[in-house]
Amino acid sequence: ITVIDLSAKVASWCSEYYANVKDARDDIERLQRETQGLKATLERVQSLCDGPNGVKLQKSQSLREAVKDCTKQLDQLETKLEPRTTNKLMSRYGMRALRWPLKSKEVDGIMKKLGNCKDNISFSLQVDQELQILDIHQKIVLDKLRSANNAEFDSHDEEHNARCYQGTRVELLRQIDTWASNRGSERIFWLNGMAGTGKSTISRTVAQTFADKGDLGASFFFKRGEGDRGHAGMFITTIATQLIQKLPSLAPHVQNAIEADPGISKKALKQQFDTLVLQPLVKIQTHPQKSSSIVIVIDALDECDREEDVRTIIRLFSQVKQITSIQIKFFLTSRPELPIRLGFEDISGKYEGLALHQIPEPIIKEDISAFLEHQLAMIREDYNKSVAQNRQLPAYWPGHTTIQSLVGMAIPLFIFATTVCRFINDRKCGQPKDQLAKVLKYETRSQASKLDATYLPVLDQLLVGVTISERRDLVEEFRQVIGSIIILASPLSATSLDRLLGVPEGTVDSRTDLLHSVLSVPSRPDHPIRLLHLSFRDFLVDTEKRETNPFWVDEKDAHNNIGYIT
Structure with missing residues (x-):
């Protein structure tokens, strides 16, 4: 600090x-003692600024003002003390030519000012330390808010999940951005669509866009079978925790609420929302500098376990118009299932909605085509880098006609395009050209069932080259292993599943080896195996496919099997 040099x-x-x-x-000695005491105080400030809390300390307005005043006083004093004796006299008589430039009354005044500087700095340090103690206490209190693991859009679990490919969903994303920036629009935007139409991909893209602009308040991605992400038990507290990080002025209000009711995190959703979100937002001061909205992104609301909770959440969100300090908006996605439709009927006129099936087919076709062209080109390039020249795919592979055939099979399901690309790129199953041929065999079947065309190419390869008796054993083992994976409340690792099912070590790994295009199978056996998309579970347990899908899983039997084993 320059002020230390001045005091020295x-x-x-x-x-x-x-x-x-x-x-x-006497005057000189008094002033020297006062200056040395001030220097010691300033050196203490320097030491604290170099410590672990230095960044916070340097931001202290009161401390900065106190040091600024101290610098001013010392600068003026140093100017007064600098000898004005001519160089000629100094050279002839040395320091004996010095004359003390201050009168006793001046020294008294300077002493008082320097003492005030020292007191102000010490007081600022004391206040800052008290604030830090309060801050620590606040953190201890706020830590009582339970937060769902990996529920945020940018969590590790969501890290590798897709965002919208550049140049796709352009009009839809523009519409969402316009809704968010329009202060006169409704506070809720509901995007709905059937399984596999790309809702979660859109949610991740929307959340990332708002985060990049500084407008994301919080995000929660429901996911059935993923522990706390599969229910609303920690939903409100997770949202509140993220909002505090975005709007720190909420912290003392939430802290007061928790101290008043330490068990609030376990209370009814309405009480949690009122106490931890709504009322703190109502109480914070207006943010005139924040002209844009703060958007909260909620994905896959239909994957929240209890239907009553879903309707309650929708109803609670409609109350945010009470908040005038800042404009809070909610972007929600889900399937158009009955409980959710009823929930939105309850708040009719208080939300904006869009169904993905309402988007004109030519736009969807163009987006899926762009995605497939890009992904298949990447697959071709990666494959060609890894094989001898005589095995490489031609530069035009797979060709415009083939891509359009895949697009026709996919519309309107983006999940078909992403699953097919993973399947074609899975080298354990075969080379891309052969994998693509397997998919195209289901082209006519895709007109009857999009999910059949999406998942049967992956599953049917398991039966290639096996005898009737082997097929029976393989399907039974599939139902035991994969049936357990799709109905578990929380995902388990291959090692844990082997033990749970009482099968030889490595059985789960071998049964999932050819299913990497529909399951997230980690390289480490102690990491959990997850569904890549809930529609795979829907496909396997669909009772209408009991006679036509050889891999059909009886959901009740799968639950009973797990219950019997445990």
């Missing part, structure tokens, strides 16, 4: 004057 200079001048001027030694 002043103290040094005092020493020189004390040694060479005899008629003002």
Whole structure:
């Protein structure tokens, strides 16, 4: 700190004057002691600024003002103490030519000002330390808010999940952005669509866009079978925790609410929302500098376990118009299932909605085509880098006609396009050209069932080259292993599943080896195996496919099997 150098200079001048001027030694000594005391205080500030809380300390407005005033006083004093004796006299008589430039009353005034500087700095440090203690207490209280693991859009679990490919969903994303920025629009935007139409991909893209602009308040991605992400038990507290990070002025209000009711995190959803979100937002001061909205992104609301909770959440969100301090908006996605439709009927006229099936087919076709062209080109390039030249795919592979055939099979399901690309790129199953041929065999079947065309190419390869008796055993083992994976409340690792099912070690790994295009199978056996998309579970347990899908899983039997084993 420059001010320390100034205090050292002043103290040094005092020493020189004390040694060479005899008629003002009392004043000089008093001023020297005061300056040295101030220097010690400033060195303490420097030490604290270099410590672990230094960044916070440097941001202290009161401390900055106190140091600024101290610098001003020392600068003026140093100017007064600097000798004005001519160089000629100094060279002839040395320091004996020095004359003390201050009168006793001036010294008294300077002493008072320097003492005030020292007191102000010490007081600022004390206040800052008390604030830090309060901050620690606040953190201890706020830590009582339970938060769902990996529920945020940018969590590790969501890290590798898709965002909208550049140049796709352009009009839809523009519409969402316009809704968010329009202060006169409704506070809720509901995007709905059937399984596999790309809702979660859109949600991740929307959340990332708002985060990049500084407008994302919170996000929660429901996911059935993923522990706390599969129910609303920690939903409100997770949202509240993220909102505090975005709007720190909420912290004391939420802290007061928790101290008033330490068990609030376990209370009814309405009470949690009122206490931890709505009322703190109502109480914070207006943010005139924040002209845009703060958007909260909620994905896959239909994957929240209890239907009553879903309707309650929708109803609670409609209350945010009470908040005038800042404009809070909610972007929600879900399937158009009955409980959710009823929930939105309850708040009719208080939301904006869009169904993905309402988007004109030519736009969807163009987006899926762009995605497939890009992904298949990447697959071709990666494959060609890894094989000898005589095995490489031609530069035109797979060709416009083939891509359009895949697009026709996919519309309107983006999940078909993403699953097919993973399947074609799975080298354990075969080379891309052969994998693509397997998919195209289901082209006519895709007109009857999009999910059949999406998942049967992946599953049917398991039966290639096996005898009737082997097929029976393989399907039974599939139902035991994969049936367990799709109905578990929380995902388990391959090692844990082997033990749970009482099968030889490595059985789960071998049964999932060819299913990487529909399951997230980690390389480490102690990491959990997850569904890549809930529609795979829907496909396997669909009772209408009991006679036509050889891999059909009886959901009740799968639950009973797990219950019996445990």
